[in-house]
Amino acid sequence: MTDRQGAADGQRAAPRRARIADVAADAGVGVGTVSRVLNGSPHVRAATRQRVLDAIERTSYRPSQLAAGLSRGTPRSVAILVPFLTRPSVVARLAGVIEVLGVEGYDTIVFNVETPAQRDHHAYLLTERHRAAGVIVISLPLLREQRAALIAAGMPVVLVDVAAPGFPRTVVDDVRGGELATRHLLDLGHRRIAFVGDPRGGRPARDEFGFRSTADRIIGYRRALTAAGIPVDPTLIRSGPHSAAAAAELTRDLLRLPDPPTAIFANCDTQALGVLSAADAAGIPVPGGLSVIGFDDIETAVHLGLSTVRQPLRESGARGAARLCRLLRGETVTPLREELPLEVIARGSTAPPPSPAAGAPAPDGGGRRAGYQPNA
Amino acid sequence: MTDRQGAADGQRAAPRRARIADVAADAGVGVGTVSRVLNGSPHVRAATRQRVLDAIERTSYRPSQLAAGLSRGTPRSVAILVPFLTRPSVVARLAGVIEVLGVEGYDTIVFNVETPAQRDHHAYLLTERHRAAGVIVISLPLLREQRAALIAAGMPVVLVDVAAPGFPRTVVDDVRGGELATRHLLDLGHRRIAFVGDPRGGRPARDEFGFRSTADRIIGYRRALTAAGIPVDPTLIRSGPHSAAAAAELTRDLLRLPDPPTAIFANCDTQALGVLSAADAAGIPVPGGLSVIGFDDIETAVHLGLSTVRQPLRESGARGAARLCRLLRGETVTPLREELPLEVIARGSTAPPPSPAAGAPAPDGGGRRAGYQPNA
DNA sequence: ATGAAAGCGCTAACAT
DNA sequence: ATGTTAGCGCTTTCAT
Numbered sequence: 001m002t003d004r005q006g007a008a009d010g011q012r013a014a015p016r017r018a019r020i021a022d023v024a025a026d027a028g029v030g031v032g033t034v035s036r037v038l039n040g041s042p043h044v045r046a047a048t049r050q051r052v053l054d055a056i057e058r059t060s061y062r063p064s065q066l067a068a069g070l071s072r073g074t075p076r077s078v079a080i081l082v083p084f085l086t087r088p089s090v091v092a093r094l095a096g097v098i099e100v101l102g103v104e105g106y107d108t109i110v111f112n113v114e115t116p117a118q119r120d121h122h123a124y125l126l127t128e129r130h131r132a133a134g135v136i137v138i139s140l141p142l143l144r145e146q147r148a149a150l151i152a153a154g155m156p157v158v159l160v161d162v163a164a165p166g167f168p169r170t171v172v173d174d175v176r177g178g179e180l181a182t183r184h185l186l187d188l189g190h191r192r193i194a195f196v197g198d199p200r201g202g203r204p205a206r207d208e209f210g211f212r213s214t215a216d217r218i219i220g221y222r223r224a225l226t227a228a229g230i231p232v233d234p235t236l237i238r239s240g241p242h243s244a245a246a247a248a249e250l251t252r253d254l255l256r257l258p259d260p261p262t263a264i265f266a267n268c269d270t271q272a273l274g275v276l277s278a279a280d281a282a283g284i285p286v287p288g289g290l291s292v293i294g295f296d297d298i299e300t301a302v303h304l305g306l307s308t309v310r311q312p313l314r315e316s317g318a319r320g321a322a323r324l325c326r327l328l329r330g331e332t333v334t335p336l337r338e339e340l341p342l343e344v345i346a347r348g349s350t351a352p353p354p355s356p357a358a359g360a361p362a363p364d365g366g367g368r369r370a371g372y373q374p375n376a
Numbered sequence: 377m378t379d380r381q382g383a384a385d386g387q388r389a390a391p392r393r394a395r396i397a398d399v400a401a402d403a404g405v406g407v408g409t410v411s412r413v414l415n416g417s418p419h420v421r422a423a424t425r426q427r428v429l430d431a432i433e434r435t436s437y438r439p440s441q442l443a444a445g446l447s448r449g450t451p452r453s454v455a456i457l458v459p460f461l462t463r464p465s466v467v468a469r470l471a472g473v474i475e476v477l478g479v480e481g482y483d484t485i486v487f488n489v490e491t492p493a494q495r496d497h498h499a500y501l502l503t504e505r506h507r508a509a510g511v512i513v514i515s516l517p518l519l520r521e522q523r524a525a526l527i528a529a530g531m532p533v534v535l536v537d538v539a540a541p542g543f544p545r546t547v548v549d550d551v552r553g554g555e556l557a558t559r560h561l562l563d564l565g566h567r568r569i570a571f572v573g574d575p576r577g578g579r580p581a582r583d584e585f586g587f588r589s590t591a592d593r594i595i596g597y598r599r600a601l602t603a604a605g606i607p608v609d610p611t612l613i614r615s616g617p618h619s620a621a622a623a624a625e626l627t628r629d630l631l632r633l634p635d636p637p638t639a640i641f642a643n644c645d646t647q648a649l650g651v652l653s654a655a656d657a658a659g660i661p662v663p664g665g666l667s668v669i670g671f672d673d674i675e676t677a678v679h680l681g682l683s684t685v686r687q688p689l690r691e692s693g694a695r696g697a698a699r700l701c702r703l704l705r706g707e708t709v710t711p712l713r714e715e716l717p718l719e720v721i722a723r724g725s726t727a728p729p730p731s732p733a734a735g736a737p738a739p740d741g742g743g744r745r746a747g748y749q750p751n752a
Numbered sequence: 753a754t755g756a757a758a759g760c761g762c763t764a765a766c767a768t
Numbered sequence: 769a770t771g772t773t774a775g776c777g778c779t780t781t782c783a784t
Contacts, residue, residue, distance in 0.1 A: 017505075019761055030771040035763060043769060064506040066446045067761030070776050076443055077453075077485065085474070086675075091467045098461070099486050107485045107507075109453065112474050129393075130777085131439040131483075244679040273679045299462075300676055302622040303649045395777055406755040411779055419753060443777030446760050506761085 018059035027055035038063055065107075069130075077107035081122055083140045083209065084242075085112040088298035089268065089313050093138050093160055096317025104325045106133070113140060116207050120146070127153040134324045137162060138317065141204040141212060156327040162212070168333045170319045170340060172311045174213045175341045178220020179267045181293050181309045184344045186228050189352045190263040190291060194236040195221050196250050196275055197267025214239070214267050217295065221265060228276035235341050236261055247274030248281070255282050255290075262290065262353035267325060269294035269308055271303045276304065276349070286350035297345055305348035364365035392434050394435035398401075403431035414439055421609030422495055422689050441483075445506075453483035454700060454736045455508035457498055458518045458619075459585065461488040464674040465644065465689050469514050469536055473691025482509070488602050489516060492583050496522070503529040510700045513538060514693065517580040517588060532703040536696035538588070544709045546695045546716060548687045550589045553718045554596020557641045557669050557685045560720045565728045566639040566667060570612040572626050572651055573643025590615070590643050593671065597641060624657070638729035639667035645677045645684055646670075652680065652725070663727035673721055681724035688716050 020038075029052060037052040044052075055061075069075035079095055082090050098108045109123040109132060121144040124137050134156035141162050142150075149313050150157050151166075159169035163340045185193050197214045204210035207271045222232050238254060240246035247266060251274065254261055266272035273292030279290050286292055294301060297310035319340070396414075400407045412420050413428040420428075431437075445451035456473055458466050474484045485508060487498040499522040502511050511531035517538050518526075526533050527542075534603060535545035561569050573590045580586030598608050614630060616622035623642060629652065630637055642648035648670030649670035655666050662668055670677060695716070699709045 001708050017761095021761085022764095024771095031762080032764080032772075033514055033770055036770085039763080045769060048769075062504050064446075064761050065504070066442065066506040068763070070440075070442045070446045070778090071761075071763040073763090073776070086464070087469050088462070088464075091462050095461050095488060098486060102487070110470075110474060110486050111478070111482045112471060128438050130442040244675075245642075248679075273676065277679055277681070291552070299620075300649065303624075303653055305653070341781090396779095397777085400755095407778080408756075408780080409754055412754085415779080421753060424753075429772080440777050443760090444779070445777085446762085449760070449779095667776040 018061040093315035093317035096314035097321040100321035174216035175220040178217035179224040182224035194261035244274030247271035248278035251278035291350040307350040394437040468689035469693035473688040473697040476697035550592035551596040554593035555600040558600035561639040570637035620650030623647035624654040627654035667726040683726040
């Protein structure tokens with residue numbers, strides 16, 4: 001029988017938000033009980049719970065995340081640190097994270113890092129437990145001191161697509177990925193295979209990200225080549241900024257070589273796009289005159305019929321988020337290092353080399369796909 | 377109840393986080409003064425301020441966002457509602473938002489909406505002032521009742537790439553965009569121009585998003601056609617799901633028409649990709665046999681040499697965020713409707729029609745660009 | 753200009 | 769099982 005906020009008078013009085021005490025009063029119970037109902041405590045009689053639920057309904061009560069967070073000591077939101085948010089592979093992972101976290105009742109705060117300085121800035125802020133209940137780091141190597149600070153702060157952290165000793169992480173085997181891509185090309189009969197990617201980078205430093213996947217993929221590339229008895233030719237390994245444009249430039253050089261490659265393994269699909277356009281600009285048909293394979297399997301790869309090494313992007317984010325939630329519940333995650341599968345997706349951008357170079361009679365059906373040929 | 381499950385390390389005396397009272401004690405002032413320094417109040421003597429600053433340094437104090445938020449009544453974080461986060465145009469806008477908000481000291485909480493139900497769910501949650509200080513809605517039409525609830529809750533809201541009466545919004549003129557694209561094609565001499573896009577959609581409803589931009593672009597398309605004295609042929613206007621694959625399918629049909637179009641205006645760059653691959657699959661060269669223009673100017677458009685109508689994506693997000701910050705400071709934003717410019721970027725995917733259909737001797741240099749031709 | 757004290761709305765420890 | 773109460777760490781009057 002509570003007065004519906006002075007209904008009689010015409011002017012709507014400021015409809016003061018109901019607080020937990022209002023609900024308690026309305027239900028005729030203590031605030032503790034309401035809190036218990038809110039947090040799903042088992043120590044509440046079904047009948048009481050129902051009374052509280054009704055009161056909540058009547059008062060249109062909405063709990064304050066803020067107050068709950070303060071009281072609890074940690075908010076119901078997690079921070080996620082990503083480098084270059086707009087890159088397709090990154091945003092796909094992010095979507096996976098957000099989806100899972102949302103279902104688990106956590107808000108996702110996104111920190112985008114585009115310079116080492118931003119990385120340092122955000123990494124510092126995230127050691128504050130009142131800012132986020134936990135942290136998910138995607139594809140971004142952290143400095144040793146930053147990892148230490150996170151640990152010292154007791155901050156629950158999971159890594160996605162990066163590794164660091166002692167941290168729960170969801171990754172793929174990039175070395176194996178490099179091997180898979182290269183072997184796919186070898187199986188088609190290629191013998192002169194180039195690699196186009198980012199600079200190998202060292203370890204993360206004050207002024208460097210130190211991304212590691214390229215280096216690993218190159219290791220796999222070399223390994224596959226060596227296993228096939230083909231000497232690694234350093235002039236076929238090129239690196240430049242992480243962009244299609246840069247990849248295109250590198251490809252241009254490669255194609256001008258006296259003995260140009262018949263196939264190119266691009267470090268990621270975006271760079272593969274650059275390779276494709278450079279090939280086109282040079283009038284070299286793909287896969288007729290050049291085979292191209294990328295990495296990641298982003299959406300455009302499908303549209304362009306790009307062969308690639310697929311990794312479960314969205315799922316990696318989802319898995320990482322799920323593991324963080326486990327951590328936040330006080331459970332432990334195991335194994336610390338979770339590996340997701342890699343798979344070669346052969347589309348139309350790879351085929352046997354122009355003139356039967358070596359053996360291998362093209363095991364593939366030589367599938368070809370739709371694409372774009374502006375200069376036809 | 378001593379320590380929660382921390383990281384692997386065993387020992388480590390709980391380094392109790394310094395609170396504002398610690399700083400006050402260390403500086404020999406009251407907590408109120410520390411708070412004033414923290415919040416840049418002018419009512420603090422310079423000398424006192426310095427003492428406090430030093431104390432903060434000594435105690436390595438970090439203010440609690442949570443406590444400050446509770447006390448203030450609203451957190452230093454803003455919510456951003458986006459549909460289909462992984463779409464390139466959306467994530468570009470999001471990056472702009474995050475950048476500006478970060479600089480202004482706000483955290484960005486991202487809510488990704490992929491179904492009307494998710495829209496409703498999140499829109500409801502966001503009427504809680506203790507959850508976010510303000511809301512930025514990107515490219516997502518809200519139901520009337522949802523807008524009303526936001527207003528009733530006194531929630532500061534800005535819109536980006538969507539319109540709603542009474543709300544501050546940063547948009548482009550899609551009608552004009554449709555006109556620009558179509559006119560570009562007309563100027564090249566095309567007379568048979570098709571449109572490929574999303575279903576026009578009505579207004580947002582319980583089970584529908586009601587995206588509006590397609591409808592507007594079609595209006596512009598018709599307007600340009602009519603202005604050029606060309607009758608609008610309904611069979612040339614096709615729509616399907618927002619994906620390159622669907623666009624490809626629609627294009628396939630279009631190209632099989634007895635009197636097929638010589639040019640296609642795709643609702644967005646992603647769909648233009650689909651158009652391109654369908655053209656390729658049909659063995660029709662672009663732009664030799666078919667001209668294609670998209671909308672947005674996402675990164676891949678550059679790599680593929682796709683002509684398009686550019687809109688400032690990242691900037692739209694940045695502008696929206698800047699306006700929200702103004703709102704949060706209690707200032708008013710004006711004009712309510714902020715319009716960003718549109719511009720045709722002619723790349724290699726548009727050229728005069730195959731056989732000089734009508735007049736216009738191709739004002740453009742007929743620029744062509746790199747692309748991908750897997751079937752050559 | 754600065755200190756003291758009253759909340760902000762909730763959780764959790766402690767009673768009962 | 770449920771009520772009571774003491775904080776969580778800060779901002780903000782209100783005095784002084």
